[in-house]
Amino acid sequence: MNIVHGQNMADILPENQSLEGRGTLQRRVLLREALVAAAERTVAREGLAGLRARALAQEVGCAVGAIYNAVTDLDELVLLVNARTLTALERELSTADDAEPVTAAPDAAIARLVRMALAYLDFAVFHTQRWRALFDHRLPAGQDVPNWYRDEQRRLFGYVEELLLELQAQESRVRRALLARSLFSAVHGLVVLGLEEKLQALPLPVLREQIRFVVTAIGRGMATEA
Amino acid sequence: MNIVHGQNMADILPENQSLEGRGTLQRRVLLREALVAAAERTVAREGLAGLRARALAQEVGCAVGAIYNAVTDLDELVLLVNARTLTALERELSTADDAEPVTAAPDAAIARLVRMALAYLDFAVFHTQRWRALFDHRLPAGQDVPNWYRDEQRRLFGYVEELLLELQAQESRVRRALLARSLFSAVHGLVVLGLEEKLQALPLPVLREQIRFVVTAIGRGMATEA
Numbered sequence: 001m002n003i004v005h006g007q008n009m010a011d012i013l014p015e016n017q018s019l020e021g022r023g024t025l026q027r028r029v030l031l032r033e034a035l036v037a038a039a040e041r042t043v044a045r046e047g048l049a050g051l052r053a054r055a056l057a058q059e060v061g062c063a064v065g066a067i068y069n070a071v072t073d074l075d076e077l078v079l080l081v082n083a084r085t086l087t088a089l090e091r092e093l094s095t096a097d098d099a100e101p102v103t104a105a106p107d108a109a110i111a112r113l114v115r116m117a118l119a120y121l122d123f124a125v126f127h128t129q130r131w132r133a134l135f136d137h138r139l140p141a142g143q144d145v146p147n148w149y150r151d152e153q154r155r156l157f158g159y160v161e162e163l164l165l166e167l168q169a170q171e172s173r174v175r176r177a178l179l180a181r182s183l184f185s186a187v188h189g190l191v192v193l194g195l196e197e198k199l200q201a202l203p204l205p206v207l208r209e210q211i212r213f214v215v216t217a218i219g220r221g222m223a224t225e226a
Numbered sequence: 227m228n229i230v231h232g233q234n235m236a237d238i239l240p241e242n243q244s245l246e247g248r249g250t251l252q253r254r255v256l257l258r259e260a261l262v263a264a265a266e267r268t269v270a271r272e273g274l275a276g277l278r279a280r281a282l283a284q285e286v287g288c289a290v291g292a293i294y295n296a297v298t299d300l301d302e303l304v305l306l307v308n309a310r311t312l313t314a315l316e317r318e319l320s321t322a323d324d325a326e327p328v329t330a331a332p333d334a335a336i337a338r339l340v341r342m343a344l345a346y347l348d349f350a351v352f353h354t355q356r357w358r359a360l361f362d363h364r365l366p367a368g369q370d371v372p373n374w375y376r377d378e379q380r381r382l383f384g385y386v387e388e389l390l391l392e393l394q395a396q397e398s399r400v401r402r403a404l405l406a407r408s409l410f411s412a413v414h415g416l417v418v419l420g421l422e423e424k425l426q427a428l429p430l431p432v433l434r435e436q437i438r439f440v441v442t443a444i445g446r447g448m449a450t451e452a
Contacts, residue, residue: 136362138424145424153425181425182416182436189415190408198364198371199379199407210408214444221443 032070034060036080040130043081047129048136051078078137079149085130086152092123093159109166110219116163117187117215118208124191125204135192160184167222183218190214258296260286262306266356269307273355274362277304304363305375311356312378318349319385335392336445342389343413343441344434350417351430361418386410393448409444416440 038059042050051074057064071077096119097112124131139145161180168176193199194207202210264285268276277300283290297303322345323338350357365371387406394402419425420433428436 135418135422149424150426178428178432178436179439181419181428182440185415185419186412186440187415188419189411189413192361192418193407193411193414196361198375200371200376202404202407206404210404213405213447214408214412217444217447218440220450221439221446224446 028070031060031062031066035067035070035077036084039077040081040084043078043133044127044130048078048133075137075139075143078133079146081130082134082137083149083152085127085134086156088127089120089123089131090156090159093119093156095119097163106167106219106223109163110216110223112163113160113183113219114212114215116160117211120184120187121191121194121204121207121211124195128195157181157184164222167219179222183215186214186218187211254296257286257288257292258306261293261296261303262310265303266307266310269304269359270353270356274304274359301363301365301369304359305372307356308360308363309375309378311353311360312382314353315346315349315357316382316385319345319382321345323389332393332445332449335389336442336449338389339386339409339445340438340441342386343437346413347417347420347430347433347437350421354421383407383410390448393445405448409441412440412444413437 035056038056039051042056042059053064053067053074056077057067067077071080093116096115157177157180160183161177164171164176164180164183168179171179190207190211194202194210261282264282265277268282268285279290279293279300282303283293293303297306319342322341383403383406386409387403390397390402390406390409394405397405416433416437420428420436
């Protein structure tokens with residue numbers, strides 16, 4: 001029996017696939033993984049603009065045309081890289097949230113939100129190009145974001161949502177989800193424009209202070225409304 | 227006087243220029259204006275990605291090489307287009323602010339901030355490509371944003387800053403300027419991610435409600451701190 005490695009393999013392997021076919025498919029999956037890793041390195045180094053099929057093929061040692069056996073197009077490759085970035089971001093946020101609370105509710109909940117927001121800033125500072133790629137990449141007109149990518153995004157918002165439970169317990173789940181998105185968006189705006197060179201990037205300690213101020217104000221606004 | 231963005235004719239016209247030379251210079255200024263107008267139309271239609279020297283030259287009826295007699299490069303052209311967008315945005319914000327206040331301080335000041343934030347959303351919705359170009363455009367590494375462009379940006383923040391006078395009268399000018407930038411950034415984040423198709427764009431009434439909530443919360447946070 002031919003053992004197929006990796007969970008995804010079994011999912012995408014048609015049952016009537018011949019042994020020879022399986023070998024081809026496995027090579028395709030390995031190539032796909034190599035391409036995602038190479039694309040991730042390129043994005044981290046040069047940003048989205050540095051992504052070129054020819055250079056990628058060279059880096060993983062395949063023909064340019066072979067790329068399109070492993071991924072549909074470069075857009076799919078970018079989504080795969082971005083999904084990994086979302087996972088890394090989620091890990092950073094959850095690590096930041098592990099610190100012990102030092103104050104009572106609602107201040108403890110607000111302090112957690114501030115910590116998460118600052119961890120988001122740190123991620124953007126240390127992984128600027130990969131972080132930018134999350135937002136700079138746009139699919140061609142008329143092409144929808146695949147569901148698996150939407151799920152990754154939802155998981156990230158879900159994390160903030162859970163934090164809002166303490167501040168907005170009386171709200172419906174739908175409204176909490178909306179507030180989580182808004183809070184994330186406000187912090188994202190502060191980080192994006194705070195680091196923007198065209199606006200003269202703010203010194204990091206100043207930017208941290210501003211994020212703390214805005215997140216605290218929003219958190220208090222929520223607590224007051226509650 | 228014939229005003230060119232950021233500088234006027236007299237400033238760029240050397241004093242010892244001959245009449246014939248002036249004619250050349252004037253043609254150059256006219257070409258520059260035609261190029262900015264053509265670039266603006268292209269950006270409004272197709273976004274930054276649609277900007278091509280060849281197509282621009284065709285549209286204004288000059289040789290491709292002649293473009294570089296009128297502007298340093300396409301980056302300068304984008305900055306000139308963006309400066310016009312900033313002026314248009316400022317006009318929208320000031321129109322939105324003309325409405326009569328209906329409540330007392332600090333609520334009146336907060337209501338003004340909300341109106342401005344919603345006007346910003348409207349601008350982004352109605353002029354999406356030109357608005358995106360303000361943030362998507364990056365200068366080549368190592369190239370600084372010219373001072374005349376920075377002044378345009380500062381004027382926009384100055385507008386928000388003035389609104390904060392009522393809420394943060396006791397703060398130093400520097401700190402108020404910082405808060406104006408943060409408030410603008412938070413609203414910008416809400417608008418950017420609210421309209422983002424990859425995150426499933428929010429229905430506009432929902433987005434407006436979220437902007438209202440966040441701006442009010444920040445405004446109240448400021449008033450509480452004051």
